[in-house]
Amino acid sequence: MGTYLITGATGGIGTAVAELLRERGHDLVLTGRSPDRLDKLAATLRTGAHASTQVIDPKAPRVGPSTRTIRTIPLDLTEPRRIEAALALDDLPPRLDGLVHAAGVVHLSPVADLEADEWIDHLSVNLVSAAELTRLLLPALRAAQGHVVFVNSTAGLRANPEWAAYAASKFGLRALADSLRAEEPSLRVTTVYPGRTATEMQRSVRAQEGHPYAEDDFAAPSTVARVLVSALETPRDAVVSDVTVRPS
Structure with a gap:
């Protein structure tokens, strides 16, 4: 079993990925802006349906909530320069099997109305913090020959009106x-391009567009998470470099 760090862990896709990885018995490092929401998510994952219970080796100790760890690190990705100091306060594992970048922000606006602060917010959270x-x-990822997954967007393939700042960041x-x-x-790198997904971000987007939000109109976060985790579980003789997931 491995150790995976997930950004945006309390968001729709981030939480779905955390649930799947936990069910498979992995250690998790969950990051997000809200300490309270992170603690609630960690408590949920330690118990109930998402608690890890797999046995990998019959002679090995049982893998369960008492033997696998879930850690939380509050991170404000609007401040990329402060990430290093925030991580320094935690004793991070020396080996990291995977890093999943699932955090993101979006605010729709035509270029004529986009002020510098909105550009900076999009780029800081969606791009610069991921890079930092x-x-x-990287040292921990190299040590484990790990896997980096970027949750991008179909907006990272095509920019539409009022999506300039978000699309540029993607x-x-x-x-x-x-x-x-x-x-x-030595690393494997995957970009996942989800189309519209039933998350709170999508609810906000629909409100900005002036349209009602109907969950069934979009792909489920768990569906995107399954595609992402499948990429992580691809045998080491191959890599899923890019994959697009659109609602049917």
């Missing part, structure tokens, strides 16, 4: 993933 966190965790995230893949041959 990856940089800081186009940049795609470039970060491609460069990292070329620079770090």
Whole structure:
């Protein structure tokens, strides 16, 4: 079993990924802005349906909530320069099997109305913090020949009206993933491009667009998470470099 760090762990896709990885018996490091929400998520994952109970080796101790760990680290990704200091307060594992970048923000606006602060917020959370966190965790990822997954967006493939700031940050995230893949041959790097997904972010987007939100209109976070975890579980003789998940 491995150790995985998830950003945006209290969001829809981040939580779904955490649930699947926990069910498979992995150690988790959960990050998000709200300490209270992180603690609630960790408590849920330690008990009930998502508690890890798999036995990998009949001679090995049973893998359960008492033997696998879930840790939480509050991180404000709007302040990328402070990430290093925040991580320094925690004794992070020397080996990291996976880093899942699931955090993100979006605010729709035409270019004519986008002020500098909105550009900075999008780029800080969606791109710069991902780059900085990856940089800081590279030694642990290299030690485990780990896997970095970037939860991008179909907006990272095509920019539509009023999506300029968000799309620009996601186009940049795609470039970060491609460069990292070329620079770090011992790591596997995957970009997942979800289409519209039934999350609180999507609820906010629909409100900004002036349309009602209907959960059944979109892909479930658990569906995106299954695709993502399948990429993580691909045998080491191959890598899923890019995968798009759209609602049917």
